[in-house]
Amino acid sequence: MRRIEAIRQIMAQVTDELVIATTGMISRELYVVRDRPENFYMCGSMGCALPIGLGLALCTDRRVIVLDGDGAALMSLGSLVLSRYLALPNLVHYILDNGTYASTGDQPTCSRSVDFEALGHNVKVIRVEPGNEPGIPRIPYNPREMLQRFMQAIGHRSERGTAVGERSHQG
Ligand SMILES: Cc1ncc(C[n+]2csc(CCOP(=O)(O)OP(=O)(O)O)c2C)c(N)n1
Numbered sequence: 519m520r521r522i523e524a525i526r527q528i529m530a531q532v533t534d535e536l537v538i539a540t541t542g543m544i545s546r547e548l549y550v551v552r553d554r555p556e557n558f559y560m561c562g563s564m565g566c567a568l569p570i571g572l573g574l575a576l577c578t579d580r581r582v583i584v585l586d587g588d589g590a591a592l593m594s595l596g597s598l599v600l601s602r603y604l605a606l607p608n609l610v611h612y613i614l615d616n617g618t619y620a621s622t623g624d625q626p627t628c629s630r631s632v633d634f635e636a637l638g639h640n641v642k643v644i645r646v647e648p649g650n651e652p653g654i655p656r657i658p659y660n661p662r663e664m665l666q667r668f669m670q671a672i673g674h675r676s677e678r679g680t681a682v683g684e685r686s687h688q689g
Contacts, residue, residue: 521547521620522550534556535580537583538568540587541563541621542622543651545657550651554671555668558665565593567585568586572609578672579608587613588615588627592628592629604639611639615646616646616648
């Protein structure tokens with residue numbers, strides 16, 4: 519199965535879940551499949567989709583879906599075992615495992631020797647083909663727009679009444 523097809527199948531089941539997508543083509547393919555304000559595209563920081571998903575799932579009853587790559591999951595093994603420890607019932611962690619860092623040119627990962635489902639919590643590994651879909655555009659939102667859109671979608675303001683993205687840019 520192509521990775522984008524796995525994303526299509528996952529998103530076909532989504533109603534009001536918050537979806538946190540990992541860095542690279544997984545985010546970009548999600549954007550093409552079904553862009554929505556409740557999607558957060560983690561542009562730039564590989565390995566951070568699960569920690570963000572964990573934080574969200576800890577502080578809301580809403581269901582949270584993390585769309586991860588095998589390379590990103592391997593980069594964040596501490597989050598994987600923390601997720602197992604926390605065992606949050608509202609978190610589902612998909613790992614789209616193509617055995618490579620496809621977004622940067624299909625360099626191999628060591629995912630085949632790792633049992634992600636045993637290490638993490640509510641992990642669903644989907645084996646997908648390596649490679650990227652042709653012609654997938656870049657996500658047009660800059661990081662601040664991305665964050666503000668998402669925070670608005672989840673109804674969150676910081677205690678000072680500013681969106682969190684504004685606050686972090688002030689240092
Ligand atoms: C900390 C960090 N390291 C490296 C990169 C460069 N990078 C972006 S996406 C990517 C590959 C992601 O691989 P994987 O998570 O397996 O997803 P795939 O692209 O295979 O679907 C890499 C190495 C980055 N953005 N951040």
